[in-house]
Amino acid sequence: MKFGEQLRSSVIPEYQWYYIDYDGLKTELKNPTGPVRPGHGSEWTEDDESRFVTKLEAELEKVHIKQQVKAMEIARRIAVSEREVRDVVNRLNERRVGEDGPSEEEFMLLEEDLSDIIADVHDLAKFVQLNYTGFYKIIKKHDKITKWHLRPVFDTRLKAKPFYKENYDASVIKLSKLYDLVRTRGNPVKGDSAAGGSQASFVRQTTKYWVHPDNVTELKLIILKHLPVLVFNASKEFEQEDSAITSIYYDNPDTWDLYEGRLKKTEGAEAIRLRWYGGMQNQTIFVERKTHREDWTGEKSVKARFAVKEKHVNPYMKGELLPTALFEKARKEGKKSEKAIAEDERLASEVQWSVLKKGYKPVCRSFYNRTAFQLPADARVRISLDTELCMVREDNLDGRTRSGDNWRRMDIGVDYPFSQLPPEDIVRFPYAVLEVKLQTQVGQEPPEWVRQLISSHLVEAVPKFSKFIHGTACLFPDRIKLLPFWMPQMDVDIRKPVSHNFGIRRPGISGTTTTSDDEEDDDSDAEEGTNGTRAPTNGETSAAGATRARAPDVEGQTVDMPNANDDYPIYDSEDEYDGDYELEEARRVGGWQYYQKFAEVKARALGNKALNAARWAVSKPQANRIPRSERQQLLFGNGEIQHKKVKAPPGKKIYVPVRVEPKVFFAAERTFLGWLEYSTYIATIAVTLLNFESKPTTITLAMSGIFTLLAILSLCYSVGIYFYRSHSIRNRKAARYYDRWGPSALCISLFAAVALNFAFEGRERNHW
8 A cells, every 4th residue: 555545544533634745745746847858757946846845844844733732732631630530549548437439430431531541642643653654755755756865954854843752651651550540449459569479370471572663652552451550669750761771691702602502492591691770870780690491391491680789790790709798798787688698699609600611791782661561469461562672782892892891881871772883883673572471370361451462463473582682693793603583574574454453442432543554655665764774663653544454464474375395484494504604604714625615515506406407307296276265365365475485694594493302302212113113023024034934945035135125224214314313303403303205115115025025926836
């Protein structure tokens, strides 16, 4: 869908006279008044440019004023609602014995009023995002058609009237508090945010999702209607830096032990990081160690941490301050039990030993603003949304001093988007990260609204996503060869059509105001910001398209319809042969090895081409075409479905996660024993043929030899397959654990041997 059509179909009645006049601006571009050039139409003149800029300025002023007025209106409505809610709750708490408190109808009216304000915030976010996209699309179209570069100048005008920079976090937190008061009828849940973890029998499930910036605000508004925003310091007025979380990750830049361990999820893999909350002035630093445990061990992955003052971090990480001295003051104060201090001291000793022994250094920083949703005394559902995620280099490699001798670099703080950093030092993640933690009783289903949320069009599931892994892989492209499986998805648009009736509802209206997708304009290039990255959308929602279906993204087509001829239709496994990778490795070494590998790769490529040509020449049976299912028909229509196999960049490989449990080893062993059993049967037939008669004939001796050879080949094949599978399991490789040719070859060979034996025996006895 073209942007102009999307704009017309997404108009909210309240804002219908304040949207950008996209069609009018396009008409201006298509009707220049300059002299006609043969074959090129009329020329774009200074008068045309002046007229276009004047109209563009008027449209910007119109949108900016409407956004400012509506934002002030929403702020006033929130303030009025806050007074009304406080008044009703005070009446409830201060009532005397026998007096009637506020009625249920009053609470229902307050809830409807807050729901209406939430819908207003949602609509304003849609209005802002859609107009911001419209301005950048029309500027891109202007520069493309007229060859006059207006974008740099217009960026300055946008900064002067930044209608798109409105931050809704403060409004979300206020609305969350008020809605929680009204929903609980003046009795909000109180208690420790970590409560609920002492249940005897429960199941923990943690899943991570990507959220497109267009859907962030809507997602927050949906969640706050079910869970309040978790505020650790309710007595303090909310400030933007209060939600900031920064972590410094350590690793050995020569071996990348921690990176590969976390990527492959090996048993006991660790991650060591230093984390603080808020701004750089925070003096409390948490030293954390995450340890991965396989499910089959019966243990759970553990995250342990202890607090240390910022002035002690450098001497502690360098081994100059021992853990005993680190906790000496805590022992004297007596605020923590001796057992807790001993556990912290043991953890501090282990972390310090690992850092010093294995040469771990700061390599990567992650920064993001977190909005957490949770009932304070209930850990059954915990949701966190991390926005403005950035990864920054902290190393001193490549001849550049970043952190120096300090444990973190000091030239940045929490001043997102860190425009002072060079592009090679930072990765700005294009999506928000949603983490849903469910802790339910065994056999109990998660809440219905949670199931609807995670199956909606607002989120894209990315299991096992890691900020440390992603940042390290992106920031060190020359040093990291093994990439996480989600890297090829970074170029895929994760926005999806509305899957079901789920979203923000305005009271008294049966429909929803959910989002749809922000389609591309007539131009094929993706929209970019001034620095070459995707234009920021400030976390606002895109325009509504109701349940209008469209062709899905490439990723969805790949998942739904894999290529039947590919063993792994999506990814190249790290153990598969990759000529580009092998050649790149040899080029790094250089010398005779490079020329040898070059000849080998080219010969192999030539052989593959010859084999493909032979396959093409030999006729083979054609598979019957299976009609599309109703779901595929709904998603793709009658259009051709794309088949895609993702390949890693030259010199790199993609790691495909493989789950390894003890039963996998046992299954490989059982398969080997099965082959051994059948080989024994065949060997028994050979021995019987050889010793059945006192004087075996030549034919009997020949047939016995055939069965003996068949038994030996079967044994050798089974041993080779067993070694291959065992090695692949130990190294967690995504190998082919099914046997395509072995059983068939065994059956055919056995059939041929039996048939020959029958034929020779019949001939020996003169039956034919």
